[in-house]
Amino acid sequence: MGAAIPLDARFNDAARPLFVSGMGTEHVGPLLYNMVRMTRPLRVLEVGLGYTSPFLAMALADNVEEDAADRRLLAEAPQDDMRFSLLRAEHFRREYAPRLHAIDDFSADGTSAPRVLETLQLLGLDGLVRVHKADFRGYAKKIDRADLPLDFVWFDAGGPLEYIAFLQEYWPLIAQDHGLLLLHFTYWNITAHYQGRDHTNLLCGSIANEIKRQQLRAGIAARFEVLSLVEPHKSRQGSVTMVRKLAGTSMCRDRDFGEEMNEIYGALAPPMPILR
Numbered sequence: 001m002g003a004a005i006p007l008d009a010r011f012n013d014a015a016r017p018l019f020v021s022g023m024g025t026e027h028v029g030p031l032l033y034n035m036v037r038m039t040r041p042l043r044v045l046e047v048g049l050g051y052t053s054p055f056l057a058m059a060l061a062d063n064v065e066e067d068a069a070d071r072r073l074l075a076e077a078p079q080d081d082m083r084f085s086l087l088r089a090e091h092f093r094r095e096y097a098p099r100l101h102a103i104d105d106f107s108a109d110g111t112s113a114p115r116v117l118e119t120l121q122l123l124g125l126d127g128l129v130r131v132h133k134a135d136f137r138g139y140a141k142k143i144d145r146a147d148l149p150l151d152f153v154w155f156d157a158g159g160p161l162e163y164i165a166f167l168q169e170y171w172p173l174i175a176q177d178h179g180l181l182l183l184h185f186t187y188w189n190i191t192a193h194y195q196g197r198d199h200t201n202l203l204c205g206s207i208a209n210e211i212k213r214q215q216l217r218a219g220i221a222a223r224f225e226v227l228s229l230v231e232p233h234k235s236r237q238g239s240v241t242m243v244r245k246l247a248g249t250s251m252c253r254d255r256d257f258g259e260e261m262n263e264i265y266g267a268l269a270p271p272m273p274i275l276r
């Protein structure tokens with residue numbers, strides 16, 4: 001299987017020149033790659049191009065290869081094959097022909113965004129990607145309706161005002177059926193003065209806080225869940241907040257654990273510890 005050695009030397013040699021240290025995405029690129037590999041999204045959007053772009057595109061290309069191999073295996077149905085035994089046939093009813101829409105207006109100083117297309121061409125990945133040189137604001141209507149709703153979105157462009165503009169326009173376009181939104185730089189290094197001293201801490205920034213607040217205020221009826229990953233060694237560009245929309249199957253069931261286990265497995269379960 002071609003995807004057995006993901007992100008090989010050829011890939012890294014081609015992607016590395018896009019890396020701009022101040023953008024802080026050295027670990028985000030591989031993280032996005034692996035998340036796209038795991039969740040196999042069909043329709044992907046990136047706003048704010050650079051080092052991360054080839055990782056998203058490569059993940060889609062490797063997914064296509066793995067998906068084709070899985071389909072061949074399903075057709076052969078070798079009963080003693082371990083991979084076959086874990087495949088879920090229902091998933092393969094729909095064709096897998098993913099696309100990445102990548103939007104950047106090339107406005108930031110030092111951005112490698114203008115060189116992304118050339119790198120994608122070098123890697124033979126440009127067929128999966130549509131690069132839009134544009135301001136993302138007011139641009140959603142230009143995305144082909146056939147490429148909506150979005151299954152996976154990576155947003156890394158501008159400051160708080162852009163984040164709000166983005167959420168206003170693009171949140172409704174994210175698939176309710178487990179669409180993922182990843183936002184960069186959501187923890188802020190804030191200095192507060194108290195007791196005669198400056199105290200500097202990495203604080204859950206106002207946008208990530210508001211997303212979390214809305215989730216918690218919705219309680220058991222929340223239609224999304226939130227998690228942030230923070231790089232504690234960085235003062236900026238060191239955090240990713242992930243929001244996952246929830247289909248009915250993933251929404252919280254307000255059921256007692258023991259009762260539900262008994263119903264599903266017909267067996268008494270040990271009590272679940274209370275997590276605090």
Ligand SMILES: C[S@@+](CC[C@H](N)C(=O)[O-])C[C@H]1O[C@@H](n2cnc3c(N)ncnc32)[C@H](O)[C@@H]1O
Pocket residue numbers: 018019020023025047048049050051052053103104105106107108111112113134135136137156157158162
């Ligand atoms: C932090 S950089 C992206 C870094 C990139 N993800 C990487 O890994 O190297 C932010 C990018 O957003 C773009 N940008 C800023 N404001 C924008 C806007 N309103 N519309 C589109 N792109 C914008 C900039 O041109 C820049 O390339």
